[in-house]
Amino acid sequence: MSNVPETAVDSGPGGPHGESVIEVADLVVRYGAATALQGVSFSVGPGEAVALVGPNGAGKSTLVNALSGIVRPASGTIRIRGRLAHVPEGRQLFGELSVEDNLLIGAWGRSDRDPAPVYAVLPELRGLARRKAAALSGGQQQMVAIGRALMARPDVIAVDELSLGLAPKVVTGLAAHLRALNAERGTAVLLIEQNARLAFDLCSRAYVLEAGRMVVSGACEELARSNEVARAYLGGGTGEEP
Amino acid sequence: MTQFLMFLVNGIAIGCGFALVGSGLVAVYRITGVVNFAQGMFAVVAALSATSFVALGIWHGVAELMAVLVGGFAGLATGVVAVGRRGTQPLTALLVTLAVGFLAYAIEVLVWGDQPRSLPGLDGRAALLGVPVQRQYLLVIAVTAVVFVLLWLFFARTYLGKALTACASNPYAARVVGIDVTRMAFIAFALGGVLGGVAGVLVAPLRPISFDSDVSLIVGGFAAAIFGGLTRPMMALAGGVLLGITEVMIRAYGDASYGTVGALVFLIAIMIWQSARRPTLHKEAV
Amino acid sequence: MSISARHGARQARRGPAEPHAAYARPRTGLPSPVLGGIAATALATLLLPLVLDRGGLALYIDIALSACVVVGISLLMGFAGQVSLGQAVFFAIGGYTAAVLVLNDVPPLVGLLAAPVAAGLVALLLGVPLLRLHGHHLAFATIAVHLIFLVVVQQSDTLGGNVGLMGIPGFSVGGIDLADHRSIAFVSWGVLAVVVLVSHNVITSRPGRALRALATSETAAESAGIPVGRYKLTVFALSAAFAGLAGSVWAYYVGFLSPGMFPVSMSITFVVMAAVGGMGSIWGALFGTTAVKLIVSYLGMLGTAGGMPDYAPAVLSYAVYGLLLILILLFLPHGVVPALRDRIVRRWSAPPRTPLDTAGRDPGKAGLPPANGRP
Numbered sequence: 001m002s003n004v005p006e007t008a009v010d011s012g013p014g015g016p017h018g019e020s021v022i023e024v025a026d027l028v029v030r031y032g033a034a035t036a037l038q039g040v041s042f043s044v045g046p047g048e049a050v051a052l053v054g055p056n057g058a059g060k061s062t063l064v065n066a067l068s069g070i071v072r073p074a075s076g077t078i079r080i081r082g083r084l085a086h087v088p089e090g091r092q093l094f095g096e097l098s099v100e101d102n103l104l105i106g107a108w109g110r111s112d113r114d115p116a117p118v119y120a121v122l123p124e125l126r127g128l129a130r131r132k133a134a135a136l137s138g139g140q141q142q143m144v145a146i147g148r149a150l151m152a153r154p155d156v157i158a159v160d161e162l163s164l165g166l167a168p169k170v171v172t173g174l175a176a177h178l179r180a181l182n183a184e185r186g187t188a189v190l191l192i193e194q195n196a197r198l199a200f201d202l203c204s205r206a207y208v209l210e211a212g213r214m215v216v217s218g219a220c221e222e223l224a225r226s227n228e229v230a231r232a233y234l235g236g237g238t239g240e241e242p
Numbered sequence: 243m244t245q246f247l248m249f250l251v252n253g254i255a256i257g258c259g260f261a262l263v264g265s266g267l268v269a270v271y272r273i274t275g276v277v278n279f280a281q282g283m284f285a286v287v288a289a290l291s292a293t294s295f296v297a298l299g300i301w302h303g304v305a306e307l308m309a310v311l312v313g314g315f316a317g318l319a320t321g322v323v324a325v326g327r328r329g330t331q332p333l334t335a336l337l338v339t340l341a342v343g344f345l346a347y348a349i350e351v352l353v354w355g356d357q358p359r360s361l362p363g364l365d366g367r368a369a370l371l372g373v374p375v376q377r378q379y380l381l382v383i384a385v386t387a388v389v390f391v392l393l394w395l396f397f398a399r400t401y402l403g404k405a406l407t408a409c410a411s412n413p414y415a416a417r418v419v420g421i422d423v424t425r426m427a428f429i430a431f432a433l434g435g436v437l438g439g440v441a442g443v444l445v446a447p448l449r450p451i452s453f454d455s456d457v458s459l460i461v462g463g464f465a466a467a468i469f470g471g472l473t474r475p476m477m478a479l480a481g482g483v484l485l486g487i488t489e490v491m492i493r494a495y496g497d498a499s500y501g502t503v504g505a506l507v508f509l510i511a512i513m514i515w516q517s518a519r520r521p522t523l524h525k526e527a528v
Numbered sequence: 529m530s531i532s533a534r535h536g537a538r539q540a541r542r543g544p545a546e547p548h549a550a551y552a553r554p555r556t557g558l559p560s561p562v563l564g565g566i567a568a569t570a571l572a573t574l575l576l577p578l579v580l581d582r583g584g585l586a587l588y589i590d591i592a593l594s595a596c597v598v599v600g601i602s603l604l605m606g607f608a609g610q611v612s613l614g615q616a617v618f619f620a621i622g623g624y625t626a627a628v629l630v631l632n633d634v635p636p637l638v639g640l641l642a643a644p645v646a647a648g649l650v651a652l653l654l655g656v657p658l659l660r661l662h663g664h665h666l667a668f669a670t671i672a673v674h675l676i677f678l679v680v681v682q683q684s685d686t687l688g689g690n691v692g693l694m695g696i697p698g699f700s701v702g703g704i705d706l707a708d709h710r711s712i713a714f715v716s717w718g719v720l721a722v723v724v725l726v727s728h729n730v731i732t733s734r735p736g737r738a739l740r741a742l743a744t745s746e747t748a749a750e751s752a753g754i755p756v757g758r759y760k761l762t763v764f765a766l767s768a769a770f771a772g773l774a775g776s777v778w779a780y781y782v783g784f785l786s787p788g789m790f791p792v793s794m795s796i797t798f799v800v801m802a803a804v805g806g807m808g809s810i811w812g813a814l815f816g817t818t819a820v821k822l823i824v825s826y827l828g829m830l831g832t833a834g835g836m837p838d839y840a841p842a843v844l845s846y847a848v849y850g851l852l853l854i855l856i857l858l859f860l861p862h863g864v865v866p867a868l869r870d871r872i873v874r875r876w877s878a879p880p881r882t883p884l885d886t887a888g889r890d891p892g893k894a895g896l897p898p899a900n901g902r903p
Contacts, residue, residue: 514661
């Protein structure tokens with residue numbers, strides 16, 4: 001299952017041969033008889049921004065769920081150096097709790113639960129602190145979800161479908177926050193996106209996942225120029241999802 | 243009028259017992275989605291334990307507190323059996339708690355025999371606004387009030403309480419942030435055991451408790467809890483008190499033997515009314 | 529790929545009380561040695577009353593009559609996906625109906641026939657409001673009905689109140705006395721045979737197959753145009769009629785009835801027997817009833833042996849019911865018989881377990897995001 005066609009040359013800071021924060025080799029995940037991931041390998045270097053693109057149902061969310069330990073792999077290895085925080089698809093906030101309580105729960109298992117550093121990165125959240133999470137707009141919720149993940153002081157943050165269901169303007173704002181987080185604080189970012197245009201714009205390197213396999217990987221600039229990828233993922237990509 | 247007020251206090255006290263059992267159900271249901279049929283058993287175990295502790299010469303108060311702890315342990319044990327295994331579905335878990343109740347019958351009969359036992363409570367009456375009221379009733383009401391305030395503070399103010407609410411609100415997200423949801427479910431069951439235990443030691447002086455008293459306690463508690471859709475402790479309190487007053491008033495002014503029937507009809511009516519309002523929700527909540 | 533897996537897991541999570549994924553696939557016929565075994569068991573069962581002593585006959589009758597109730601519960605839970613924790617009520621209604629009729633000089637056979645009708649009618653009336661409820665709501669509603677029933681009986685002079693009805697005449701047909709233990713044993717098994725035949729026809733009929741869909745997903749069944757409400761009500765009434773029929777025979781057999789004979793725990797023991805055998809399976813119901821009754825009776829004999837305290841039998845039977853139910857629910861959630869049958873069918877019929885089978889049976893492992901995650 002490891003004959004994954006690697007078409008492009010790896011590049012970017014850290015690179016896969018350095019001390020990667022995430023290193024996944026030959027990962028297989030099954031749900032009963034259905035195989036969701038069949039021998040996936042990839043890596044994220046420290047401080048790197050890596051995109052994982054692919055169509056709906058390709059296994060992207062399964063991959064992140066496996067990274068954060070929610071789904072148990074059938075075989076293969078996952079090595080994470082440092083802490084990984086997961087921003088799940090669909091935000092998945094604690095709707096009954098206030099924004100600040102959502103953040104505090106994000107620091108579960110840590111003694112340091114001061115939300116101030118997160119407010120420094122995402123200043124909009126300070127004003128929403130007392131609001132109930134369920135009462136927020138989609139963009140605000142996504143920001144809370146990112147903030148909640150940051151409360152774990154992660155070395156790498158995995159964001160599953162940042163843009164899903166959000167207006168392009170809102171997505172641009174959130175993307176700017178992620179970019180700043182990556183550039184200024186050195187937090188590695190793994191961006192799982194259907195919207196390849198956004199992903200390529202934000203990240204330096206990307207992997208393309210289709211039907212449970214990595215089909216292409218390489219520098220975003222090269223991938224964006226590749227005819228095949230462009231036709232499949234950048235064709236009518238406007239940032240809106242059906 | 244004096245008589246009516248006496249009945250009212252009586253009803254509120256009885257309702258507090260239902261509300262405490264009901265709040266235990268709520269605590270477990272919110273976090274695990276399981277309706278814990280063994281909730282009445284916790285009250286019975288605590289009540290019977292209290293009679294033994296008192297018989298051993300342990301001071302009142304201390305004996306009751308110890309009995310409440312026994313209830314908590316019974317809750318924890320039930321939780322381990324009911325939700326400790328991965329993939330146990332809520333309705334299966336309901337039947338498991340039912341089975342735990344049966345198993346507890348065996349242990350209770352073995353330890354305490356099959357005859358009802360009563361626990362001495364506060365004696366005598368106190369005057370409340372000129373109405374003579376049994377002091378045990380006042381104790382029940384006061385303790386229930388304190389317990390509900392503590393419960394509210396626990397969920398609203400403490401980190402563990404918020405984490406429990408988080409599990410209830412979105413178990414998937416709770417796992418995403420690294421909360422061990424199964425362990426939180428155990429905590430919920432232990433909390434349910436403590437709440438059931440408090441109900442048991444408070445109610446035992448009002449009515450003799452035998453091993454099979456759990457059925458009436460759980461049905462009353464469920465009726466109280468269903469009032470708030472099994473998720474809101476304060477609504478369980480309101481439901482319990484309403485139920486208690488209804489029951490006492492039917493006994494006092496209607497036919498004594500139909501006292502519990504009123505509560506049971508009330509329970510069925512509430513559920514049917516709720517299902518008519520939210521038909522799809524009920525289907526999916528199975 | 530992950531899409532289809534996701535759907536599978538979702539459906540499984542919503543499905544009520546363990547509907548049988550095993551049944552969803554086409555059934556392979558049972559191998560002939562198994563059929564032979566069944567035939568031999570049936571024959572032995574028929575001949576047993578001729579050789580059993582009094583105590584053995586009492587157990588024999590108890591098993592047959594309980595099995596009638598348990599087959600009904602198995603249908604209700606396995607096919608309609610509904611939990612009833614009040615089935616003993618219909619057993620009691622059947623008993624009281626027959627008792628009141630014969631005490632008023634109606635022939636016992638008429639009482640026997642009226643009992644299932646009365647129980648079924650009460651179930652129809654109760655079912656209209658109650659079957660709008662699901663899962664634990666229905667479970668508690670049926671317990672509530674049970675408790676209400678007990679109060680009503682205690683208050684009713686016609687039904688003998690708390691004291692009960694005494695001196696119920698034994699069973700007879702057209703002047704032929706069938707009141708002795710051996711005759712009642714045969715009557716019980718005749719009654720059970722009727723129940724099994726009716727259930728078998730229901731299961732294999734077209735509505736029966738629709739019912740299977742009902743247990744898996746009510747919403748899906750509804751959208752497929754199956755008249756969900758009517759089918760559920762029918763099964764509920766049918767299971768009540770089975771219980772009522774058994775109750776009437778029991779009333780003739782024991783000769784007296786009182787509300788204390790029908791505690792809520794009786795309803796629960798019926799559910800235990802159904803769960804042990806396997807919901808939605810007639811053979812499972814028969815096996816579960818027999819197994820549980822035999823174990824309890826054996827332990828009961830130990831408990832009444834010399835030197836044991838007088839509450840020992842009660843303790844032992846509670847412990848057996850509790851432990852059995854816990855073990856079965858946690859480790860054999862489909863019940864003993866379906867698990868065994870799967871194993872036998874797998875051994876006899878060529879293709880070994882397909883991976884799809886595993887997918888259907890063990891869905892809980894996939895920790896997917898909740899279908900209705902509340903944001």
